[in-house]
Amino acid sequence: MRRNDTIRRPLEARKASPLLVSLSAVILGIVAGCFFILCIGKNPFIGFERILFGALSNVRRIGNTLGMSTQLILIGLSVAFAFKTGLFNIGASGQMLVGGLSGSILAFYLPMDMPRVIYLPIIIVASMAAGALWGFISGLLKAKFNVHEVVSTIMLNWIAYWITYDFIPRFIIDPTISVKSKPIEAVHTLRAAWLTDLTQFSTMNYGFFLAILMCVIVAFILNKTTLGFNLKAVGSNRFCAEYAGIKVNRSIIISMAIAGALAGLGGLTYFCGYSNIMEMGKMPNEGYDGIAVALLGNCSPIGIFFSAIFFGILKMGRGSLAATGIPTEIADTIIATIIYFTATNVILASFWTGIFRKSFHKKEEQAAAAMARNGDGRDISELDRKELNSLAREGKRLGRGKEEV
Amino acid sequence: MGFWNVITSIIPSAIAYTIPILMGALGGLYSERSGVTNLCIEGLMLFGVFSAAATIVKLQAIPGFSFVLAIVIGIAVAAAASMLLSLLHAFAAINLKANQVISGTAINMLSTAVSLFLAQTITGSGNITIVRGIIRQDVPLLSRIPVIGQLFFHSTYWTTWLCLLLWSGSWFLLYKTSFGLRLRACGEHPSAVASAGVSVHRMRYIGVLASGFFSGIGGACILVTYAGEYNAGSGINGLGFLAIAALIFGQWKPLGILGSTFFFGLCMTIANMGKVFPLFQGIPTGYLGMFPYVATLIALVFSSRRSAAPLASGEPF
Numbered sequence: 036m037r038r039n040d041t042i043r044r045p046l047e048a049r050k051a052s053p054l055l056v057s058l059s060a061v062i063l064g065i066v067a068g069c070f071f072i073l074c075i076g077k078n079p080f081i082g083f084e085r086i087l088f089g090a091l092s093n094v095r096r097i098g099n100t101l102g103m104s105t106q107l108i109l110i111g112l113s114v115a116f117a118f119k120t121g122l123f124n125i126g127a128s129g130q131m132l133v134g135g136l137s138g139s140i141l142a143f144y145l146p147m148d149m150p151r152v153i154y155l156p157i158i159i160v161a162s163m164a165a166g167a168l169w170g171f172i173s174g175l176l177k178a179k180f181n182v183h184e185v186v187s188t189i190m191l192n193w194i195a196y197w198i199t200y201d202f203i204p205r206f207i208i209d210p211t212i213s214v215k216s217k218p219i220e221a222v223h224t225l226r227a228a229w230l231t232d233l234t235q236f237s238t239m240n241y242g243f244f245l246a247i248l249m250c251v252i253v254a255f256i257l258n259k260t261t262l263g264f265n266l267k268a269v270g271s272n273r274f275c276a277e278y279a280g281i282k283v284n285r286s287i288i289i290s291m292a293i294a295g296a297l298a299g300l301g302g303l304t305y306f307c308g309y310s311n312i313m314e315m316g317k318m319p320n321e322g323y324d325g326i327a328v329a330l331l332g333n334c335s336p337i338g339i340f341f342s343a344i345f346f347g348i349l350k351m352g353r354g355s356l357a358a359t360g361i362p363t364e365i366a367d368t369i370i371a372t373i374i375y376f377t378a379t380n381v382i383l384a385s386f387w388t389g390i391f392r393k394s395f396h397k398k399e400e401q402a403a404a405a406m407a408r409n410g411d412g413r414d415i416s417e418l419d420r421k422e423l424n425s426l427a428r429e430g431k432r433l434g435r436g437k438e439e440v
Numbered sequence: 441m442g443f444w445n446v447i448t449s450i451i452p453s454a455i456a457y458t459i460p461i462l463m464g465a466l467g468g469l470y471s472e473r474s475g476v477t478n479l480c481i482e483g484l485m486l487f488g489v490f491s492a493a494a495t496i497v498k499l500q501a502i503p504g505f506s507f508v509l510a511i512v513i514g515i516a517v518a519a520a521a522s523m524l525l526s527l528l529h530a531f532a533a534i535n536l537k538a539n540q541v542i543s544g545t546a547i548n549m550l551s552t553a554v555s556l557f558l559a560q561t562i563t564g565s566g567n568i569t570i571v572r573g574i575i576r577q578d579v580p581l582l583s584r585i586p587v588i589g590q591l592f593f594h595s596t597y598w599t600t601w602l603c604l605l606l607w608s609g610s611w612f613l614l615y616k617t618s619f620g621l622r623l624r625a626c627g628e629h630p631s632a633v634a635s636a637g638v639s640v641h642r643m644r645y646i647g648v649l650a651s652g653f654f655s656g657i658g659g660a661c662i663l664v665t666y667a668g669e670y671n672a673g674s675g676i677n678g679l680g681f682l683a684i685a686a687l688i689f690g691q692w693k694p695l696g697i698l699g700s701t702f703f704f705g706l707c708m709t710i711a712n713m714g715k716v717f718p719l720f721q722g723i724p725t726g727y728l729g730m731f732p733y734v735a736t737l738i739a740l741v742f743s744s745r746r747s748a749a750p751l752a753s754g755e756p757f
Contacts (some may be wrong), residue, residue: 071554075561123541176737181744185479185541186688186736189681193733201726316674323549330542362560367553375528375546379538 046420048395051387053333056380057342059387060331064373068365075361082361089355090348098230098237102309104347105239106131108246109301110325111343112253113294115334117170117184119257120290121270122177126188127298128322129195130169134162134299135306136199139216139313142223143207151222158303159245166299167292169195174291178284184291196318203315216313225308242304246343249297250336256293257336266290298322320367324350327370330377346370398423401430408433446717450709451591456665457712458705459603460485463658464683465690465697466610467651472692473614474647475627475640476533477754479544481655482680483551484522488659490555491521493568493670496663500571507572511664515599518660519653525551526652534644537756548680556672566672573664574599599661606654611694623647627750630757640757655680678733682708685736691748703739707732 069079090100110127117124138158145154169191176182209217221231225240257263268276269286277283305321306313328346332338353366376383403415405426418426464481471478492514499510529547532538559568576595583593614620625633626643634640662676663669682704689703690696714720714728 071557123545125545176741180741182737182740183688183744186681186685186740189678190685190733190737190740193678194730194737197726197730197733200729201724323545326542326545327549362557364553364557364560367549368557371546371549371553374549375532375543378542378546379532379536381538382536 046395046416046418046423048388048392051384051391053335053338055387056383057331057333057338057377059383060373060376060380061345063376064369067372068369071365071368072361077359077361081359082356082365085355085359085361086349086352086366088352090352093235094233095235095237096351098234098239100344100347100351101243102238102240103351104343105242105246106301106305106309106321107324107328107343107346107350108340109242109249109297109304110321111328111332111339112246112249112336113297113301114325114329115332115336115339116253116257116297117290117294118329118334119263119270120266120286121273122174122184122287122290122294124170124173124188124291124294124298125185125323125326126169126173126191126295127301127325128319129188129192130166130295130298131302131305131319131322132192132195132199133169134166134302135313136195136202136302137165137299138162138303138307139219140202140206142219142307143217145223147220147222154223155225155241158307159300162299162303163296164299166302167296169299170291170293170295171288173295174288177291178287192318192322196316199313200315203313207313209312214315219307219311221311223307224311225304238309240304240308242300242308245300245304247340249300250340253297254336262289298325301325324370327374327377330374398427401428401434402426403430404433405430446719448590448594449716450706450713452595453666453713454702454705454709455592455600456597456705457708458702459597459600459665460658460662461679461683461686461704461708462607462698462701463603463654463661464680465686465701466607466694467654467658468684468687469692469694469697470610470614470623470647470650470654472647472687472753473624473627473750474644475630475750475752475755475757476530476644476648477540477544478529478648478651479541479684480526480529480547480551480680481651481683482676482678483544483548484526484652484655485659485662485680485683486548486676487525487551487555488518488522488656489663489667489676490559490568490659490670491656492518492660492663493570494558494562496570497563497568511574514664515657515660518663519656522656522659523649523652526648526655529652530645530648533648533756534641540754552672552675555670559670559672567669569669570663573666573668597661597665599665603657603661606657607694607698610654614694624750626757627752630752630755634757644757655683658683682732682736685740688749689736689739689743691743692750693748700739704732704736707735 072079072082089096091097110131113127114124138161141158141161145157173184173187173191176187177184203216207216209215225242227241230239257267265281266286268279268281269283273283301321305319324346328339328343331342349366349369353363356363356365399415402418402423406413464485467484468478468481495517496510496514499505499513500507525547529543532543533540556566559566574597576597578595579593583589614624622633622638623643623646626640630640633643659676686697686700686704690700710720711728711731714723720728
């Protein structure tokens, strides 16, 4: 028998992985969606077929789905980043608005013949700075005055909403339609001619690559830097972190500012890439969808990337539902149900762990039966996983044979 | 327009804005005092607006059906529907031991999505407008009292008195009965309650369901008093979160929330009617609209430090 240097722990039943928990939440959400569609007397399968058709049936639609996913990735990263520090950023909508607003105003006033190499970094930095300011305010309020970040970010959402309401007519109004901003010229958005050609005039833009870059950067900050370690320490136990000498208040402020910056960038990709206008009196829904993206992705950058694509499919595909008579809000209903079930992830995880434990015990019994027949004197805890599996298979055959006899 | 005129037009409207926020905050009070963090007041109130609107529209369409009775039934349906929705939060928070902040957010999103989904199926658009809300009436006798009568009893909604009755009843229930003591103890020290032989889970269920009940009535009040329609686009503009802020500002006490919600009601009045008063006419709409939210943030800065939050709020038992 192989012995390791360290003391070998006896085999244990598998634990439910975050991926499994997320997938169960997705399935439960889709089941709830089916239930709602059935309630209004429509066929759920046709509904989901239409959603997939609308999101993925040709290059242009795939491009649009990726274009929608872009801001979902960024907002998801924003929510997840704050979440790692134990903060719940539901103010991504407001941070998006201020980010998009500063980007749009710059796009309007910067000269058209400016080289894009200079122009793009300027609007990217500006939108991130505006978002960071918005996050910074709620971080500061939390750290210094103990104001709950959920309430303060919601208030800041509405403040951003009214600022946008005031700034659009002041700076960037389209005189012909007096409730919208003037459309930004394509060269001043994040769109690229080659991407637009490649995807047959979809909304896909440079933002998608920015979002992937941000996934990498966030993963790097969280896993490889002292800052990331400090932030995560504050998130897992605030008092322990304080005792270890980490400046908790500073971490909270930094975390909210970075989360705000990510959401601000999301706003830029939304208002100056995915679309090219801003409307008065409209709160972007994507800020709330980002919560779903982050939770479903288990707050890890890779998970967020894939869950954002999933939600992008739901959000873009629902446009094709009109012909079936199913209201397009079914997509939002599914998203909300998924969040509800990810909130209850403890119960989902313990459900799966329970199932794993049961099957493991069964395996142990079968293996024990096989060992008894073979005259193997070892204790069951000395086996490794491969041996256990093969013995269990043998024991299973044994059991079946007995029944047949 | 004289100063007196401004006051007499602000106060009644401020009361109208106060009542829904008061109901939301009162709902939050029940839930948080029983130990369940409730951030889904917004969603519960919105669902109240929607279900009341759907009921009242259907009933008022029946020829010869009394408009007043339709409104009464609408309010009752709203309370019941929001209670049903709050049951989801209670189940997640109490039985499944979920993260209550996330579960609350999920309820908010679910409420927005489901109500819009149903509104689309019922009317084919995102809006439901009721034919007629409540007609303002003078309170007999009391409205003839000089000054006070003009301010508080002149052209009032009957829902205002209903809600104030519920508020005072709640105060009595929470502070003068053994039930109230148990409910509050669940939020401070649940194990003590459990060792006294009272089911903490049951008390918390009652707390969360009460929050659904009151928020639903609050939502219905928005509809039948000043709004007159369910609008999916704007929802209720974060009023539910203002109610939570009012709860914090009012230090989780009935009298405190009465004062703080009236403050927010005043802010809302200034935001919505500001253009009418010569004093505020120079201020752009955007800044007026922002005012209640900025005021809330400032109020929270001053009140959150010495927070009297229930000790066990947000902790599963």
